[in-house]
Amino acid sequence: MPGFTAGHSRIAGLEIYLPPARLDTAAVERRIAESSPGFRVPRGLIARVTGIRSRSVMADSEQASDLAVNAAAKVLAGCGLQAPDVDLLIFASASQDMVEPATGHMAAAKLGLGCPVMDVKNACNSFLNGLEVADSLITAGRYSRVLVVTGESPSRAVRWTVPDFATFASSFPGYTMSDAGAAVLLERAEAGEAEAAAHTSEGILATAFTAQSRHWSVGTLAAGGSAYPRDPEASYFTMDGEKLKDAFLDLGCGILHSTLAGLNLEWSDFAVVCVHQVSAPYRDIFAERAGVPKELLVPTVEDFGNLASASLPLQLKLAVDAGRCGPGDLVALVGLAGGVSLGMVVVRL
Structure with a gap:
């Protein structure tokens, strides 16, 4: 599980x-x-x-x-x-x-x-x-x-x-x-017992992750390890886009929905939902599949590109600076990664 x-x-x-x-x-x-x-x-x-x-x-x-x-x-x-x-x-x-x-x-x-x-x-x-x-x-x-x-x-x-x-x-x-x-x-984060039970205190409320590791080979940067220690051809990104899309579809969105259910929350309870963005079209497709309202997203890939693991903190920082979320608000950080894996961190600011 x-x-x-x-x-x-x-x-x-x-x-x-x-x-x-x-x-x-x-x-x-x-x-x-x-x-x-x-x-x-x-x-x-x-x-x-x-x-x-x-x-x-x-x-x-x-x-x-x-x-x-x-x-x-x-x-x-x-x-x-x-x-x-x-x-x-x-x-x-x-x-x-x-x-x-x-x-x-x-x-x-x-x-x-x-x-x-x-x-x-x-x-x-x-x-x-x-x-x-x-x-x-x-x-x-x-x-x-x-x-x-x-x-x-x-x-x-x-x-x-x-x-x-x-x-x-x-x-x-x-x-x-x-x-x-x-x-x-x-x-x-110090919280009283009643606050913690109601998830009204600030801090990380939940983290949840899942993976389908049989898909690890669809996207690699292979150089530097024991498999390709010195091969220059292995020093570039390689990926099969269609197979990666199928791998993410295989992951599903169950971990996201079960996390929300465990906290008795819905997407509408959040000020913003930060989703890792490899491209604008896939961001929108993923959000629709996961049921995330488009107005909760923080679009960044258009002007900043795919920032790998820095994508989510950038989105949260931009949302805070723009006044879209602040103390007391719920935010979700949803990550997708090669390997492949899917995860979510729920935070009350």
């Missing part, structure tokens, strides 16, 4: 870092054409299929840990905290600086932290799973204050030299991706 846990931590701080350099979709098509003699992307195809207009691109001098650190430093400053105030850092990202050691060490060193660290990796659900781990550890009494960070650097794995349409199609995910950093500070 899929896991369902009730948490006892609250979001004390949330920040995003977007590299200033931007790359619009027309420029992506031009770069492919310039790098691929004899092959040209049909003009406007990427925009028509994905709805993406622009994306962020990190500087050559930046690493995944730098993106996370930029966001984390803003969180600590905003909360008035110093390095000794953090009990644990979790680097939760599909990206990493290197295979060994954990990228959490690089991020902690740059922030001047002296606490334990760990990495959590689950494709685009990495950050969501990082929140689950942090919430569980806080609930268990192991830590009181946990910094969950992500630094997504997918621009380093884009194939620009394309010999034919088949290669272009399998490499297509890379042309949707965007670089970003995000950080959330979780703290122990």
Whole structure:
């Protein structure tokens, strides 16, 4: 059975870092054409299929840990905290600086932290799973204050030299991706017994995840592990879009509905519902299948691209800044990821 846990931590701080350099979709098509003699992307195809207009691109001098650190430093400053105030850092990202050691060490060193660290990796659900781990550890009494960070650097794995349409199609995910950093500070949430029973206190109310791992091979970035330790061809994103769609259909939406039922909630009880966005059309299709009212969504993929695990914290940050949600409001973070997995975190701000 899929896991369902009730948490006892609250979001004390949330920040995003977007590299200033931007790359619009027309420029992506031009770069492919310039790098691929004899092959040209049909003009406007990427925009028509994905709805993406622009994306962020990190500087050559930046690493995944730098993106996370930029966001984390803003969180600590905003909360008035110093390095000794953090009990644990979790680097939760599909990206990493290197295979060994954990990228959490690089991020902690740059922030001047002296606490334990760990990495959590689950494709685009990495950050969501990082929140689950942090919430569980806080609930268990192991830590009181946990910094969950992500630094997504997918621009380093884009194939620009394309010999034919088949290669272009399998490499297509890379042309949707965007670089970003995000950080959330979780703290122990103290609530009275009556509040907790009624789920009226602030904090993480539930986390729930499910997976169909037999579909792991439909989308990969294979380089760097034991299977392809040094193969340059394995250093690019590859994906079968149709098989990935079928894999997500196989997951269904049961975990979302059972989580809501367990909390005695409906989608209409939420101020916003943040859904991971790989493209504008698929976001809308998924929301319709899951029964999420369109007005509760926070569209981001059009102007920011697919930010992997940073997608959900970006949506929440934009919604908060726009006044769409605030203290006392319910928000849902719904994640979809290669592998494949589906999960949800329900939070009262």
